[in-house]
Amino acid sequence: EDQVTQSPEALRLQEGESSSLNCSYTVSGLRGLFWYRQDPGKGPEFLFTLYSAGEEKEKERLKATLTKKESFLHITAPKPEDSATYLCAVRASGSRLTFGEGTQLTVNP
Amino acid sequence: DTEVTQTPKHLVMGMTNKKSLKCEQHMGHRAMYWYKQKAKKPPELMFVYSYEKLSINESVPSRFSPECPNSSLLNLHLHALQPEDSALYLCASSQDGGIGNQPQHFGDGTRLSIL
Numbered sequence: 005e006d007q008v009t010q011s012p013e014a015l016r017l018q019e020g021e022s023s024s025l026n027c028s029y030t031v032s033g034l035r036g037l038f039w040y041r042q043d044p045g046k047g048p049e050f051l052f053t054l055y056s057a058g059e060e061k062e063k064e065r066l067k068a069t070l071t072k073k074e075s076f077l078h079i080t081a082p083k084p085e086d087s088a089t090y091l092c093a094v095r096a097s098g099s100r101l102t103f104g105e106g107t108q109l110t111v112n113p
Numbered sequence: 114d115t116e117v118t119q120t121p122k123h124l125v126m127g128m129t130n131k132k133s134l135k136c137e138q139h140m141g142h143r144a145m146y147w148y149k150q151k152a153k154k155p156p157e158l159m160f161v162y163s164y165e166k167l168s169i170n171e172s173v174p175s176r177f178s179p180e181c182p183n184s185s186l187l188n189l190h191l192h193a194l195q196p197e198d199s200a201l202y203l204c205a206s207s208q209d210g211g212i213g214n215q216p217q218h219f220g221d222g223t224r225l226s227i228l
Contacts, residue, residue, distance in 0.1 A: 035213075035214040036214040036215075036216070038216050038217075040219075045201075045221075045222075045224070046221050046222070047117075047119075047203050047205075047219035047220050047221045047222050048156065048203075048219045049219070050216045050217075050218055050219075053214075053215075053216050055214065091155055093155075095214060098169075098211075098212070099144065099146070099158075099161045099163065099168065099169055099211035099212065100158055100169070101158070101217060103155035103156060104155065105154070105155060106153075106155060
């Protein structure tokens, strides 16, 4: 059975204080690992897809990396508008995404 | 703004009412999905339509009835819901017909409250 574990559950940062979110996964035959951002009362917003170990993707202050067992979402010099819940999901065979429980990020000014 | 549009944004209904949720996408995606999300939990898959055919039903109670009239539209018909069905209902779509490795793109959901 596919499993995704995200840590920490919640993270408070000061503006400009860089950090990383972790997504550990167990899946048979990874077809893609996806990062989403979700704001309260909104649907998940797609950020990145990673397909193979060693792959990296960047967007503004966010950088996602992938190994054979985990993915990291690095946040460099975060701003208050980066506050959100960040969801990690994996896809093996078929249509199903297996989501982690998410990391709730708060960035204080 | 998301490219998957859901209506209505909010819905309050009694347990004996019948209502429908609607979802529309014009990205040419060939798979569409319904998810249910409770507070502080990740989305849970309910249904998948691949090339307009129902391909996955995650043992969802029959009081939820999905419909895919065409490749751009997805409906969720609701009847005789229970208070525990109150949640955010999310629609998503993906380019790959549900059988590849493309990301799913989500709408902003319908906040459903059952009285």
